[in-house]
Amino acid sequence: MRVWISALVASVIVGVWGSAAVAVDVRAAVLRVDYPRLLPVSRFDLRPDDIGFTGAALADDDNNSTGSFLGHTYETVTRAVDPDEADAALEEVLSEGIRLIVVQAESADVMRLADRAAEEGALVFNAAASDTEIRDTECRANLLHVAPSNQMMADAVAQFAVWKQWEDWLLVEGSNPADQALGEAYRRAAEKFGARIVEARSFEDTGGSRRTDSGHVLVQQQLPVFMQDTEDHDVVMAADATDYFAGYLPYHLWTPRPVMGSGGLRPVTMHGAHEAWGATQFQTRFGKSAGRYVMPEDYNVWLALRVVGEAVTRAETAEPDAIRDYVLSDAFELAAFKGQPVTFRAWNGQMRQPIILFDGRITVSVSPQEGFLHERSPLDTMGLDQPESQCTAFN
Amino acid sequence: MKTLLLSTALVALGLSPALAGKAFISNERGNTITVVDTDTWEVITEFDGGNRPRGITVSPDGKKLYVCASDDNLVRVFDTETYEELPTLPSGPDPELFILGKDGKRLFIANEDDNLVTVTDTETREILAEVPVGVEPEGMGISPDNKFVVNTSETTNMAHFISTEDYEIKHNVLVDQRPRFAQYTADGTRLYVSAEIGGTVTVMDIDEDGAPTVVDTITFEVPNVRPEWLQPVGVRVTEDGSRVFVALGPANRVAVIDGETLEVLDYILTGQRVWQLAFTPDEKYLISTNGNSNDITIIDVEAEEAMRSVQVGQAPWGVATID
Numbered sequence: 001m002r003v004w005i006s007a008l009v010a011s012v013i014v015g016v017w018g019s020a021a022v023a024v025d026v027r028a029a030v031l032r033v034d035y036p037r038l039l040p041v042s043r044f045d046l047r048p049d050d051i052g053f054t055g056a057a058l059a060d061d062d063n064n065s066t067g068s069f070l071g072h073t074y075e076t077v078t079r080a081v082d083p084d085e086a087d088a089a090l091e092e093v094l095s096e097g098i099r100l101i102v103v104q105a106e107s108a109d110v111m112r113l114a115d116r117a118a119e120e121g122a123l124v125f126n127a128a129a130s131d132t133e134i135r136d137t138e139c140r141a142n143l144l145h146v147a148p149s150n151q152m153m154a155d156a157v158a159q160f161a162v163w164k165q166w167e168d169w170l171l172v173e174g175s176n177p178a179d180q181a182l183g184e185a186y187r188r189a190a191e192k193f194g195a196r197i198v199e200a201r202s203f204e205d206t207g208g209s210r211r212t213d214s215g216h217v218l219v220q221q222q223l224p225v226f227m228q229d230t231e232d233h234d235v236v237m238a239a240d241a242t243d244y245f246a247g248y249l250p251y252h253l254w255t256p257r258p259v260m261g262s263g264g265l266r267p268v269t270m271h272g273a274h275e276a277w278g279a280t281q282f283q284t285r286f287g288k289s290a291g292r293y294v295m296p297e298d299y300n301v302w303l304a305l306r307v308v309g310e311a312v313t314r315a316e317t318a319e320p321d322a323i324r325d326y327v328l329s330d331a332f333e334l335a336a337f338k339g340q341p342v343t344f345r346a347w348n349g350q351m352r353q354p355i356i357l358f359d360g361r362i363t364v365s366v367s368p369q370e371g372f373l374h375e376r377s378p379l380d381t382m383g384l385d386q387p388e389s390q391c392t393a394f395n
Numbered sequence: 396m397k398t399l400l401l402s403t404a405l406v407a408l409g410l411s412p413a414l415a416g417k418a419f420i421s422n423e424r425g426n427t428i429t430v431v432d433t434d435t436w437e438v439i440t441e442f443d444g445g446n447r448p449r450g451i452t453v454s455p456d457g458k459k460l461y462v463c464a465s466d467d468n469l470v471r472v473f474d475t476e477t478y479e480e481l482p483t484l485p486s487g488p489d490p491e492l493f494i495l496g497k498d499g500k501r502l503f504i505a506n507e508d509d510n511l512v513t514v515t516d517t518e519t520r521e522i523l524a525e526v527p528v529g530v531e532p533e534g535m536g537i538s539p540d541n542k543f544v545v546n547t548s549e550t551t552n553m554a555h556f557i558s559t560e561d562y563e564i565k566h567n568v569l570v571d572q573r574p575r576f577a578q579y580t581a582d583g584t585r586l587y588v589s590a591e592i593g594g595t596v597t598v599m600d601i602d603e604d605g606a607p608t609v610v611d612t613i614t615f616e617v618p619n620v621r622p623e624w625l626q627p628v629g630v631r632v633t634e635d636g637s638r639v640f641v642a643l644g645p646a647n648r649v650a651v652i653d654g655e656t657l658e659v660l661d662y663i664l665t666g667q668r669v670w671q672l673a674f675t676p677d678e679k680y681l682i683s684t685n686g687n688s689n690d691i692t693i694i695d696v697e698a699e700e701a702m703r704s705v706q707v708g709q710a711p712w713g714v715a716t717i718d
Binding site: 062068069277341 | 626
């Protein structure tokens with residue numbers, strides 16, 4: 001294995017600046033599984049054909065610019081496949097000698113692909129799956145999570161609600177397993193930060209018609225009915241991982257209250273209007289290359305490959321184990337347009353990062369919120385913390 | 396009568412009788428330049444500075460003001476006396492920060508969106524060179540002997556040492572995350588590079604040939620301020636090298652560092668989100684731009700204390716001063 005490394009270990013180039021630099025050629029892959037999906041509630045959330053891949057192209061540009069001063073090169077191949085083609089696509093990537101793989105897929109597929117990749121000594125970055133379990137009881141030593149978990153996202157929202165002193169929550173959950181898993185994350189967040197779920201309601205996914213020409217008329221009539229006769233609450237928390245109802249909640253409640261979670265104020269890793277901490281430059285570069293606004297999954301893939309780039313730059317190796325060791329060490333930190341460096345949790349391979357709270361137009365706030373303290377890092381107030389982690393693969 | 400004669404003599408010598416010093420502040424979101432009298436600390440005027448003015452500097456004779464108008468993709472030039480706009484200089488796209496050669500003849504400009512440093516002749520108004528650097532070039536420092544320009548690239552995390560003779564990069568030094576500013580000491584033996592997200596200032600010794608060696612990394616700590624808010628940006632060093640001042644962004648403080656021991660001696664409270672710094676030419680005062688409180692803080696350099704603040708335009712970014 002590691003064909004591409006052997007070729008370059010011997011070749012040491014001496015830069016014009018005098019100090020010896022080790023030539024490293026880094027090859028990576030982005031493997032995206034495209035699932036059959038219903039249309040999103042909002043057209044703004046349609047998945048572009050190049051989702052994730054444009055993030056990869058930008059990361060290659062960024063990494064190659066840096067690499068040009070160090071004798072490092074980066075090349076990332078991209079594969080978009082149907083669910084039943086995912087395993088074959090991974091085999092193909094592995095057979096090309098690639099051992100650094102970013103995966104955009106659902107949890108079950110991520111796990112299966114990561115396990116197969118582990119047999120070949122490959123390091124896998126999860127750029128999309130949010131289930132908490134794959135960071136916990138089901139964690140894997142060769143699987144690093146750039147995408148935040150449901151729990152990180154729920155905690156980010158919860159902190160803002162508690163900061164606002166909106167502590168009585170009405171939880172509205174979807175009826176699909178993914179919605180309920182997200183609902184569970186909000187329950188844990190409420191308990192963690194001292195908020196109360198005064199009532200929980202389930203919004204049945206009956207597969208009804210949406211986005212029809214008269215859709216808004218029905219929404220306007222039906223949702224208030226669903227939302228009446230509730231316990232007194234400060235805020236509505238929506239858990240709709242499937243994206244079929246939460247987008248309709250704002251302005252259609254019985255009791256006028258803010259909506260947060262899957263609708264209204266949403267937790268995201270990045271959005272196309274985020275400008276703080278130099279992000280304007282990131283937006284400009286992304287827009288120039290993609291011809292559209294960045295979506296969270298683009299950012300996640302970009303970030304995963306920037307993690308690789310930073311590790312290669314500092315550790316001067318493309319060897320998967322060495323990259324893993326470096327990014328899990330205290331020495332690793334990376335600027336990601338979030339106002340503080342992103343790092344990894346050494347106990348389960350989850351990236352620590354601030355979470356942006358987005359109203360669909362601008363950054364409303366960024367969690368962790370002021371006053372939520374942690375002995376290690378305020379970022380560890382969001383998501384699974386070490387004492388509660390059941391992950392043992394990183395011990 | 397004596398005074399009148401003196402004034403006349405000064406005019407004859409080509410010197411302005413109005414000896415009040417001035418500070419020029421670029422207001423990034425207000426698209427204006429605020430002019431402040433550095434004797435009375437009153438705002439004299441505010442004039443149109445182009446779209447998204449950021450980097451700002453003055454010619455060695457104090458007569459011309461150069462402003463990076465980032466969204467206009469050029470450098471705007473103004474008369475420091477009349478505030479009249481003079482012919483613009485080409486800068487390459489998205490100029491953010493620049494530095495003027497010691498003789499005032501060349502402007503070295505960081506093009507943030509295009510990973511370039513553009514070199515522009517200030518007299519012929521022609522581009523002399525484009526130097527490819529790392530991703531998101533920003534900080535620009537120049538060695539006192541005029542031989543090297545140091546550019547910092549924010550996403551590549553390097554300081555690039557560019558020769559001013561052949562415009563080739565001679566040295567690259569990896570520093571901490573998101574380097575924002577590079578500042579030489581007046582004797583040219585030391586260079587300070589701030590890293591905003593890394594939260595550090597890298598200290599390099601510079602040898603006779605201009606080659607750098609990293610000798611130390613300065614870190615910051617303020618009680619009751621979250622460590623991630625300590626984001627070093629602007630750096631200025633006193634002429635004698637004894638004090639280094641570092642603007643700490645959202646920590647709303649300027650750190651005072653002993654140039655000998657490299658120990659942080661004190662933190663001076665300023666306005667909100669302090670980014671860039673400039674001394675008055677007599678080095679009596681240090682001015683900080685505070686982007687979120689729309690003001691500047693005037694620091695008494697000898698006392699190492701904030702003296703007062705002055706409201707300027709919207710989102711002040713950079714500052715330059717003249718006698």
